[in-house]
Amino acid sequence: MIRGSHLLPYPVCSHPGAIRKLVPVPSDWTSGMLTLAHPSTPCPGAHSRLGCFSSRRRCISLAKSSVKMSSFEGSQDYADGDLQGSKQLYLGIDFGTSGARYVLIDKQGTIRSEIKRTYPQPLVGNTLNWASSWRETLFSLLEDIPVGLCRYIASISIDGTSATTLIIDSNTGELLCRPFLYNESLPDALPIVTSIAPENHTVCSGSSTLCKLVSWWNSNNSNKGSAVLMHQSDWLLWLLHGKFGISDYNNALKVGYNPETDSYPSWLLAQPFFYLLPSVKAPGSPIGCIKEDIRLRFGFPKGCVVCTGTTDSIAAFLAARATQPGRAVTSLGSTLAIKLLSTSRIEDARFGVYSHRLDDKWLVGGASNTGGAVLRQIFTNGQLEVLSSQIDPLVPSPLDYYPLPATGERFPVADPNMMPRLHPRPESEVEYLHGILESIARIEAKGYKLLKELGATEVEEVFTAGGGAKNQVWIKIRERVLGLPVHRASQTEAAYGAALLALKGVGLQN
Ligand SMILES: Nc1ncnc2c1ncn2[C@@H]1O[C@H](COP(=O)(O)OP(=O)(O)O)[C@@H](O)[C@H]1O
Numbered sequence: 001m002i003r004g005s006h007l008l009p010y011p012v013c014s015h016p017g018a019i020r021k022l023v024p025v026p027s028d029w030t031s032g033m034l035t036l037a038h039p040s041t042p043c044p045g046a047h048s049r050l051g052c053f054s055s056r057r058r059c060i061s062l063a064k065s066s067v068k069m070s071s072f073e074g075s076q077d078y079a080d081g082d083l084q085g086s087k088q089l090y091l092g093i094d095f096g097t098s099g100a101r102y103v104l105i106d107k108q109g110t111i112r113s114e115i116k117r118t119y120p121q122p123l124v125g126n127t128l129n130w131a132s133s134w135r136e137t138l139f140s141l142l143e144d145i146p147v148g149l150c151r152y153i154a155s156i157s158i159d160g161t162s163a164t165t166l167i168i169d170s171n172t173g174e175l176l177c178r179p180f181l182y183n184e185s186l187p188d189a190l191p192i193v194t195s196i197a198p199e200n201h202t203v204c205s206g207s208s209t210l211c212k213l214v215s216w217w218n219s220n221n222s223n224k225g226s227a228v229l230m231h232q233s234d235w236l237l238w239l240l241h242g243k244f245g246i247s248d249y250n251n252a253l254k255v256g257y258n259p260e261t262d263s264y265p266s267w268l269l270a271q272p273f274f275y276l277l278p279s280v281k282a283p284g285s286p287i288g289c290i291k292e293d294i295r296l297r298f299g300f301p302k303g304c305v306v307c308t309g310t311t312d313s314i315a316a317f318l319a320a321r322a323t324q325p326g327r328a329v330t331s332l333g334s335t336l337a338i339k340l341l342s343t344s345r346i347e348d349a350r351f352g353v354y355s356h357r358l359d360d361k362w363l364v365g366g367a368s369n370t371g372g373a374v375l376r377q378i379f380t381n382g383q384l385e386v387l388s389s390q391i392d393p394l395v396p397s398p399l400d401y402y403p404l405p406a407t408g409e410r411f412p413v414a415d416p417n418m419m420p421r422l423h424p425r426p427e428s429e430v431e432y433l434h435g436i437l438e439s440i441a442r443i444e445a446k447g448y449k450l451l452k453e454l455g456a457t458e459v460e461e462v463f464t465a466g467g468g469a470k471n472q473v474w475i476k477i478r479e480r481v482l483g484l485p486v487h488r489a490s491q492t493e494a495a496y497g498a499a500l501l502a503l504k505g506v507g508l509q510n
């Protein structure tokens with residue numbers, strides 16, 4: 001039974017080719033989520049109980065990316081079309097490691113629509129064109145939003161992976177090089193960065209945004225004068241609002257922005273490349289109205305405002321709505337990112353520890369390369385569910401691994417040369433998964449212990465976000481290993497946190 005499955009009140013498109021019929025998802029997709037049949041599948045004369053969705057000129061091509069759609073709640077309220085304040089909707093989009101998703105909420109924070117997409121894999125030669133993939137995914141997700149709801153969307157915000165860096169030509173809007181991904185380490189730039197920044201500063205890591213900027217600066221001589229640096233979410237937001245070089249103080253942290261003074265430090269402004277640095281606002285700040293061509297294409301209302309974003313693990317923390325110091329959120333996505341709400345700010349690049357600002361407090365933590373990416377290399381989501389159900393979480397695993405998807409670790413050990421350790425592999429797949437889940441939990445526990453040793457507020461309770469949050473057995477393993485209460489967050493999608501930023505932005509605008 002699909003939750004909330006009912007015909008929706010907005011007009012069904014009259015062009016059969018554009019009508020998409022909803023079909024139940026294959027078993028290994030999350031229950032309650034729907035996938036869209038290929039648009040060429042004709043919709044039966046009588047609408048199925050799942051209803052049909054009008055669509056725009058373009059149909060979703062499952063060949064390009066897989067789509068997960070949730071049912072809509074109370075969409076009847078939006079049948080009449082008048083945009084009163086109480087009916088405004090707020091759009092949050094999360095660009096994670098393996099895919100992107102949107103969440104659409106109303107003023108009360110109720111989810112009105114949500115969709116997930118994996119990234120299409122457009123190749124340029126043998127290399128993946130990530131920017132093209134992200135741009136295609138952004139506009140596909142906007143296409144996915146039910147037409148009947150678009151007209152109520154008052155604001156939009158986007159979160160992305162931290163330190164994912166793009167260098168753009170501000171004359172043409174074109175990329176001047178391929179994007180540098182969040183976990184990519186540029187050791188060639190590290191000696192230069194450590195020579196200009198304070199000792200153990202957050203930027204003193206090979207995967208920092210500043211190392212990526214310095215590496216590009218030292219290996220390019222063309223188009224430097226018109227170059228501008230953007231983070232992944234800045235660039236995606238720029239596609240919607242069209243203003244170059246605007247970021248937020250979470251994304252800007254790893255290029256060297258100081259969120260405590262709300263400014264770039266003098267040692268950074270003294271560099272020859274300082275002019276590439278974006279201007280910085282608080283997350284969820286209004287930037288400007290959505291571009292008119294995009295507004296008309298997707299049916300957004302006049303005055304729909306685009307707001308600054310944040311990073312994916314900060315958005316996940318916002319989604320969990322943890323507000324007291326000592327509360328923490330572990331994002332179990334492709335990576336393991338921990339965020340602890342602390343009254344004190346700490347940073348130490350030797351261990352990959354840094355502090356993000358959250359209003360008048362600090363989100364202390366770091367991001368390990370361990371996590372779901374390793375699981376995905378070995379198990380399907382369906383296998384994870386079946387094998388996890390056969391694990392006794394109260395019994396420790398004797399297996400001692402350091403699960404990494406490839407060479408390199410960022411936190412709680414900052415070592416770009418660290419090798420994965422996933423052997424010996426037992427005969428039993430259940431025991432193997434148990435060993436991996438428990439070993440990732442031990443890394444999480446080491447991370448929280450390190451934060452305490454460095455002076456952060458001691459962790460008292462952990463909420464879980466990301467794809468791994470659905471695994472209750474893993475939560476029980478983590479409770480035993482951490483020695484703390486561990487829960488699934490009420491909202492596990494970072495996109496929900498981005499939607500809260502969009503909601504905040506409208507409030508700031510008014
Ligand atoms: N039942 C499960 N138990 C543990 N991990 C899971 C389970 N189902 C999915 N995952 C993991 O969740 C990850 C995807 O989570 P998600 O938050 O979407 O990642 P990201 O946003 O980093 O791309 C995958 O790497 C997958 O291995």
Ligand SMILES: O=C(CO)[C@H](O)[C@H](O)COP(=O)(O)O
Pocket residue numbers: 096097160161162163182311312313314333334335336337365366367368
């Ligand atoms: O691992 C990641 C991708 O999912 C990012 O590094 C994650 O966002 C952690 O960075 P930050 O703490 O700056 O949010």
